[in-house]
Amino acid sequence: MTIASVDRTIRLIKTGAAAGSTCSPDLAAGPWEFDSGTPGYGPGSSMGDVLPTGSPRQGALPERYRLATTEELGERIRAAKETLGDRVVVLGHFYQRDEVLQHADFVGDSFQLAQATKSRPDAEAIIFCGVHFMAETADLLSTPDQAVILPNLAAGCSMADMADIDSVTDCWEQLEDLYGTEPDADGRVPVIPVTYMNSSAALKAFCGEHGGIVCTSSNAETVLEWAFARGRRVLFFPDQHLGRNTAKAMGIPLEHMPMWNPRKPLGGSTADELGDAEVILWHGFCSVHKRFTVDQITAARLEHPDVRVIVHPECPMAVVDAADEYGSTDYIKKAIEAAPAGSTFAIGTEINLVQRLAAEHPEHTIFCLDPVICPCSTMYRIHSGYLAWVLEALVGTAEQPAEVVNRITVDQKVAGHARVALERMLAARPPAALPAGSTSSTGTGA
Known part of the structure; x- marks a missing residue:
């Protein structure tokens, strides 16, 4: 587990072992706790949004994945990927948990991952660790013989809905x-x-x-x-x-x-x-981006007079106007990489990316504008347990033939x-x- 793990930070806060606050105590639970309950996007930034009727639901995750430790799941994922080799490619969005993203063959934003979809036409399966509209896009851009898999069908997007x-x-x-x-x-x-x-x-x-x-x-x-x-x-x-x-x-x-x-x-x-x-x-x-405010930017400037504030263009206009810069997730990443050592950044985008950038760049001071940890509800529905499950299903066993689970397909009329x-x-x-x-x-x- 990396020090950038938002999941670990959330659990430490809940047990009192670390300072800080989260927008929901339910963030410390496994996402499978919400798969069969009341329909919703799950804990996190979209928990107050209304899930449309008929939205995809995820079935029960087998117990062996729910009870496994992070380390055990990591070993199972690596073993399955080694067995499958070039038959499978794993795509991971910047907003994914570190525990998932460490297994991705390609990491990027939705546009970069759409391009990555077209770069591996020989892979039999594309596992998209992101949200539903991204998996749909991958299906549209991949070859007819490729299966696109979304590890958790409940990983939707409230904005898209x-x-x-x-x-x-x-x-x-x-x-x-x-x-x-x-x-x-x-x-x-x-x-x-x-x-x-x-x-x-x-x-x-x-x-x-x-x-x-x-x-x-x-x-x-x-x-x-x-x-x-x-x-x-x-x-x-x-x-x-x-x-x-x-x-x-x-x-x-x-x-x-x-x-x-x-x-x-x-x-x-x-x-x-x-x-x-x-x-x-x-x-x-x-x-996620509606949570950022001008008051947060003002507070960051008061505490860090030399701070460089970069926000995503999905933020409200007043926040974008008050920031020094705005840009995509990839822009934010590249801006930090190009900055001179000792720079201070306040970032207005999803906490998984911000915390990961802070861990990758100890030469800088990097923090999220929103002091309350509140990840994207639907990106957070993807867990290494689901990734291990869909990969091992592709491998199969003597008792259980290989199968594709959670395949995402777009109707040909569309x-x-x-x-x-x-x-x-x-x-x-x-x-x-x-x-x-x-x-x-x-x-x-x-």
Whole structure:
């Protein structure tokens, strides 16, 4: 177990062996404790969000994995990977537990891992240690013969769930009634749909079918420019903050960015307000990044006058404006790696990445803006017990033939249009990154 282990820190806090606080005492429990209970995202940043009806549920994890120690699970994972060899590839998102991430063949953000999916076409199975929309994307970009596996089916994403295909379709129909569908004299249509990578395959397919595109936190500005070349305005979902922060940096006035609330007629705006709109923002957000505040930045500056504050663009606009820089998880990582020894960083993103960066860079002072430990609820549903389970299922035994469990597949009726939107995203190249230390910068993925 590494010293960067958030899981270990949480358990030490609960037993009183370490100082600090967490947002829920349930974080110290194994995630299998919540698999068969009341439906929800689980303890952590999304525990107050409403899980949609019909969301995937994880079945019971066999007892031998629930009772095993971290060390025993690590040995089983290594043995299974050695047996499987090149037949399997494990992808791990930056926000995963250290106990899981140490076994990944590729580590990155959602955009980098989407690219990594295409780099191993000969692997029979891709185990995606992340969340559901990432596994769907891997299935879309992998070969038909490859099986994509999500170790815990309950690892969803509350932000992705805030925009569903029925609500977006209803919104689109209202906008078509308001704007019409005919292009202008320059050939631009009334509105182009843009979905963040953090969305379901169905929404990616919606964009592909309606002339739209997928974006990441790195190429959001490039994608908006792509969309404005084809449409007079953009419908951006599901994350309002990434859309607002990106459009504001491009010079679009806030009054031209109305919010669309799917529970209200015309999204809660007037026809005139929507007529003046350049970017229509969906009423969605990331519960991890919503926790960061301007007061936290003020406190960090008071305690550390030389602090460099970097936050993720999923943070609210006021937080992004108060920070020194903003950028993707990969941008944050690279900024720290490039900094001179002795630098002090206050980071506004998920605690697993922040604590890992602090452990990897003892030459710096690195801490999370939020003093309360509150990991991403759904990333935290992946545990080394589930990783050992899906790997050993692929190996099989004399008594139990090898099998693929927790396979994620995208319906072929959805897949075609979704791939179109993703390929447009992969072709959208952001401008060269600004030098480390510059303001209002973005990195290379979600």
